[in-house]
Amino acid sequence: xxxxxxxxxxxxxxxxxxxxxxxxxxxxxxxxxxxxxxxxxxxxxxxxxxxxxxxxxxxxxxxxxxxxxxxxxxxxxxxxxxxxxxxxxxxxxxxxxxxxxxxxxxxxxxxxxxxxxxxxxxxxxxxxxxxxxxxxxxxxxxxxxxxxxxxxxxxxxxxxxxxxxxxxxxxxxxxxxxxxxxxxxxxxxxxxxxxxxxxxxxxxxxxxxxxxxxxxxxxxxxxxxxxxxxxxxxxxxxxxxxxxxxxxxxxxxxxxxxxxxxxxxxxxxxxxxxxxxxxxxxxxxxxxxxxxxxxxxxxxxxxxxxxxxxxxxxxxxxxxxxxxxxxxxxxxxxxxxxxxxxxxxxxxxxxxxxxxxxxxxxxxxxxxxxxxxxxxxxxxxxxxxxxxxxxxxxxxxxxxxxxxxxxxxxxxxxxxxxxxxxxxxxxxxxxxxxxxxxxxxxxxxxxxxxxxxxxxxxxxxxxxxxxxxxxxxxxxxxxxxxxxxxxxxxxxxxxxxxxxxxxxxxxxxxxxxxxxxxxxxxxxxxxxxxxxxxxxxxxxxxxxxxxxxxxxxxxxxxxxxxxxxxxxxxxxxxxxxxxxxxxxxxxxxxxxxxxxxxxxxxxxxxxxxxxxxxxxxxxxxxxxxxxxxxxxxxxxxxxxxxxxxxxxxxxxxxxxxxxxxxxxxxxxxxxxxxxxxxxxxxxxxxxxxxxxxxxxxxxxxxxxxxxxxxxxx
Numbered sequence: 001x002x003x004x005x006x007x008x009x010x011x012x013x014x015x016x017x018x019x020x021x022x023x024x025x026x027x028x029x030x031x032x033x034x035x036x037x038x039x040x041x042x043x044x045x046x047x048x049x050x051x052x053x054x055x056x057x058x059x060x061x062x063x064x065x066x067x068x069x070x071x072x073x074x075x076x077x078x079x080x081x082x083x084x085x086x087x088x089x090x091x092x093x094x095x096x097x098x099x100x101x102x103x104x105x106x107x108x109x110x111x112x113x114x115x116x117x118x119x120x121x122x123x124x125x126x127x128x129x130x131x132x133x134x135x136x137x138x139x140x141x142x143x144x145x146x147x148x149x150x151x152x153x154x155x156x157x158x159x160x161x162x163x164x165x166x167x168x169x170x171x172x173x174x175x176x177x178x179x180x181x182x183x184x185x186x187x188x189x190x191x192x193x194x195x196x197x198x199x200x201x202x203x204x205x206x207x208x209x210x211x212x213x214x215x216x217x218x219x220x221x222x223x224x225x226x227x228x229x230x231x232x233x234x235x236x237x238x239x240x241x242x243x244x245x246x247x248x249x250x251x252x253x254x255x256x257x258x259x260x261x262x263x264x265x266x267x268x269x270x271x272x273x274x275x276x277x278x279x280x281x282x283x284x285x286x287x288x289x290x291x292x293x294x295x296x297x298x299x300x301x302x303x304x305x306x307x308x309x310x311x312x313x314x315x316x317x318x319x320x321x322x323x324x325x326x327x328x329x330x331x332x333x334x335x336x337x338x339x340x341x342x343x344x345x346x347x348x349x350x351x352x353x354x355x356x357x358x359x360x361x362x363x364x365x366x367x368x369x370x371x372x373x374x375x376x377x378x379x380x381x382x383x384x385x386x387x388x389x390x391x392x393x394x395x396x397x398x399x400x401x402x403x404x405x406x407x408x409x410x411x412x413x414x415x416x417x418x419x420x421x422x423x424x425x426x427x428x429x430x431x432x433x434x435x436x437x438x439x440x441x442x443x444x445x446x447x448x449x450x451x452x453x454x455x456x457x458x459x460x461x462x463x464x465x466x467x468x469x470x471x472x473x474x475x476x477x478x479x480x481x482x483x484x485x486x487x488x489x490x491x492x493x494x495x496x497x498x499x500x501x502x503x504x505x506x507x508x509x510x511x512x513x514x515x516x517x518x519x520x521x522x523x524x525x526x527x528x529x530x531x532x533x534x535x536x537x538x539x540x541x542x543x544x545x546x547x548x549x550x551x552x553x554x555x556x557x558x559x560x561x562x563x564x565x566x567x568x569x570x571x572x573x574x575x576x577x578x579x580x581x582x583x584x585x586x587x588x589x590x591x592x593x594x595x596x597x598x599x600x601x602x603x604x605x606x607x608x609x610x611x612x613x614x615x616x617x618x619x620x621x622x623x624x625x626x627x628x629x630x631x632x633x634x635x636x637x638x639x640x641x642x643x644x645x646x647x648x649x650x651x652x653x654x655x656x657x658x659x660x661x662x663x664x665x666x667x668x669x670x671x672x673x674x675x676x677x678x679x680x681x682x683x684x685x686x687x688x689x690x691x692x693x694x695x696x697x698x699x700x701x702x703x704x705x706x707x708x709x710x711x712x713x
Contacts, residue, residue, distance in 0.1 A: 336370030343484040352624040372475035373485035379404035381411035383421025410443035430536025440488025479542035489686035490644035497652035522669040545638030554642035556594030559587030575623035645686030654705035667708035672701035
């Protein structure tokens with residue numbers, strides 16, 4: 001049989017021209033043939049397809065189908081081994097196809113295939129086999145219809161993906177079979193067995209593949225091969241040309257590209273988001289630090305002449321200003337009115353009650369009260385406006401000016417630290433006086449401490465000159481003038497004796513006392529706040545001291561524990577009725593005697609009466625005589641705050657004399673009071689400037705201290 005006849009014989013495969021095998025020897029091996037998968041299968045419509053899953057299908061090699069196969073040094077066995085005769089075997093049941101397969105178009109038995117189509121077939125086989133061998137993500141959607149138009153980006157991604165992801169594996173595992181296990185490769189080859197299932201053919205004849213042309217140039221003649229399992233080449237791979245991928249590959253590649261793009265963009269977004277977050281975080285931290293430095297930790301800005309005074313006060317008190325304090329100079333007359341209004345302006349409607357009890361004579365003249373107070377307080381801190389007000393002529397007295405400014409600046413510093421201004425504005429009259437006394441006592445202590453190193457003799461002479469320059473007529477209310485100008489003289493000795501005990505001072509100044517009875521160092525501390533309408537201990541001291549002896553008035557006032565004062569309006573005048581309570585009957589008798597002496601000196605227009613109401617209660621009734629009434633006797637100026645200041649000075653002196661020994665203050669003060677007559681001397685009145693103050697009361701009663709020292713152990 002000639003070579004041409006052999007090529008046209010069904011079931012036969014043409015070999016190279018140099019093949020010496022004869023038709024009768026049938027000793028060819030599978031490696032002698034290689035299948036050109038780029039060639040499209042030509043199937044005749046009237047010819048049954050062979051079962052390609054049969055193990056007897058001949059295995060072909062690249063030598064039979066690749067025209068540019070490199071020349072080998074040794075001849076191939078395909079040139080000497082004849083092909084075995086074809087045999088018909090029943091095709092096994094094909095596996096379930098991975099994807100629906102469409103029957104190939106019918107091709108003539110001897111079809112001429114263009115080389116481009118052969119290359120496309122190889123690419124199809126490579127792409128499909130590589131994709132199917134790899135596990136496909138369940139989330140990947142595979143289009144039912146082929147992808148017809150794919151943009152250039154997808155083509156570039158497909159080319160790069162095929163080159164990068166598949167090239168190495170395909171070179172080693174030979175073009176189509178990418179999976180390492182032979183079972184996967186065999187399953188893919190068996191996929192071709194599903195082709196005849198698509199046709200209804202009752203014949204069980206084996207499938208005959210179109211004939212494959214021998215290697216070399218020229219057109220490719222397709223023939224049906226002998227039924228045998230084909231095997232791909234092991235070590236040769238021709239890079240596929242660019243072409244549109246199949247639907248499955250396009251979907252997977254597009255999804256992979258989208259995933260990679262999203263991953264890259266997500267990573268970039270994460271980096272950008274992190275960067276922006278860090279920028280915002282550092283910006284917030286920097287802004288917070290700037291705001292804290294500017295508004296919380298900022299150093300107050302003072303005027304040149306005030307800064308040194310403020311620094312001295314802060315160093316002496318051990319506290320720091322949180323904000324600068326404005327300083328305003330006013331003419332003396334205007335300053336005096338502001339001084340009186342700052343303290344008693346809100347209670348000006350109590351003038352009828354004050355006149356009925358003898359605390360005010362005539363009209364309530366705040367300017368006249370302030371002019372009397374200027375002598376003791378030429379500069380003061382107003383907590384309502386957070387401003388220091390100064391009499392404009394104070395600068396003519398430099399030492400007195402520094403003393404007054406140190407006092408006012410200390411009050412402002414304590415307000416910034418302990419907010420005493422807001423507590424005073426909301427408190428009852430006795431509580432407000434107790435708070436002011438504590439804060440002004442601290443301010444006077446700081447000012448006197450600083451004045452001790454600032455020519456005290458010159459300070460004393462300037463104070464005398466300033467008092468003479470501002471001499472005024474008798475004040476219409478010594479009580480109100482004392483409350484406005486010198487509330488701290490009572491507490492100053494105690495605060496001075498505390499020295500640098502910052503914790504004790506803070507505890508004292510942060511607490512809100514129950515009443516002004518705390519000014520009495522011998523009084524039993526009480527936690528019961530005063531009732532509404534109560535006037536306090538110091539109020540009743542000044543009521544009695546305006547007509548009777550200071551010592552008797554102080555001894556009676558210290559028996560006070562509570563009072564309830566109510567103002568009533570008559571048809572023509574306003575009257576006041578008060579009930580005063582003492583701790584015991586003994587105290588009630590002492591207080592009753594002092595009040596009866598006081599009532600006997602009251603103007604007849606007041607209709608004043610005093611009577612016991614209970615074993616420890618006394619009632620007082622009086623009416624307003626009117627602003628036109630003239631008191632029968634000159635107004636008496638009481639000792640400022642009675643014996644509160646000098647008795648505290650006695651305790652402080654006893655502690656100092658004992659080198660810090662603890663002293664029972666109530667014991668010492670009660671023993672001094674029992675001697676009597678101690679407060680009859682004007683020199684015992686506590687001054688504002690306390691430099692070198694030697695009170696006679698302290699010198700006369702200091703010997704009582706050893707008996708009031710608690711035993712140790």
